[in-house]
Amino acid sequence: DTGVSQDPRHKITKRGQNVTFRCDPISEHNRLYWYRQTLGQGPEFLTYFQNEAQLEKSRLLSDRFSAERPKGSFSTLEIQRTEQGDSAMYLCASRPGRGFSSYEQYFGPGTRLTVT
Amino acid sequence: DAKTTQPNSMESNEEEPVHLPCNHSTISGTDYIHWYRQLPSQGPEYVIHGLTSNVNNRMASLAIAEDRKSSTLILHRATLRDAAVYYCILATTGANSKLTFGKGITLSVRP
Numbered sequence: 001d002t003g004v005s006q007d008p009r010h011k012i013t014k015r016g017q018n019v020t021f022r023c024d025p026i027s028e029h030n031r032l033y034w035y036r037q038t039l040g041q042g043p044e045f046l047t048y049f050q051n052e053a054q055l056e057k058s059r060l061l062s063d064r065f066s067a068e069r070p071k072g073s074f075s076t077l078e079i080q081r082t083e084q085g086d087s088a089m090y091l092c093a094s095r096p097g098r099g100f101s102s103y104e105q106y107f108g109p110g111t112r113l114t115v116t
Numbered sequence: 117d118a119k120t121t122q123p124n125s126m127e128s129n130e131e132e133p134v135h136l137p138c139n140h141s142t143i144s145g146t147d148y149i150h151w152y153r154q155l156p157s158q159g160p161e162y163v164i165h166g167l168t169s170n171v172n173n174r175m176a177s178l179a180i181a182e183d184r185k186s187s188t189l190i191l192h193r194a195t196l197r198d199a200a201v202y203y204c205i206l207a208t209t210g211a212n213s214k215l216t217f218g219k220g221i222t223l224s225v226r227p
Binding site: 004033035040041042043044045048055056091093095103104105106107108109110 | 148150152157158159160161162165201203209212213214215216217218219220
């Protein structure tokens with residue numbers, strides 16, 4: 001499968017714990033996005049990387065959230081001191097820098113986080 | 117980001133055409149009209165996009181009004197697999213080009 005992969009697919013954690021999610025984009029895609037989706041809503045943008053540089057962060061990304069993309073390949077999203085309001089689907093998407101389909105974002109299956 | 121307005125839901129019969137409307141009266145000259153869909157328990161997937169002219173691809177057609185203030189996604193023959201939430205999104209195709217999703221329209225397909 002050459003699509004975007006995310007790990008884990010599901011995570012249940014207790015309030016106050018830290019969690020880390022991983023996203024592996026399509027290999028030749030230099031742009032990577034994180035979104036969050038709560039029940040009944042469309043995805044909301046969290047942050048954007050071009051190669052290893054984090055170029056934009058949403059106001060939704062509080063100080064408890066941090067994202068990295070070392071070496072411009074996979075990315076991680078960490079949430080510290082989780083709260084029940086963090087329960088959501090976390091989606092990763094990647095996009096090529098140029099070429100025929102450079103406008104199209106390819107989404108992974110998401111990581112569903114439940115904070116108890 | 118410019119905003120779009122879509123009905124909450126629509127029903128269709130299998131093998132019939134489906135027209136999904138979208139209003140975007142505040143669209144700017146550099147905004148492209150994108151459509152994504154999200155099947156149950158999956159991430160969104162790209163459907164089609166356009167700027168001014170009508171567009172066709174293997175999945176769907178996009179009809180854009182002459183004043184660009186509205187558009188319609190056309191599924192020519194709905195299948196059960198087309199049941200999903202369809203999002204109409206305005207975005208540039210620039211370097212960042214994040215997507216701003218609304219609630220979308222939920223399409224149900226009756227066998």
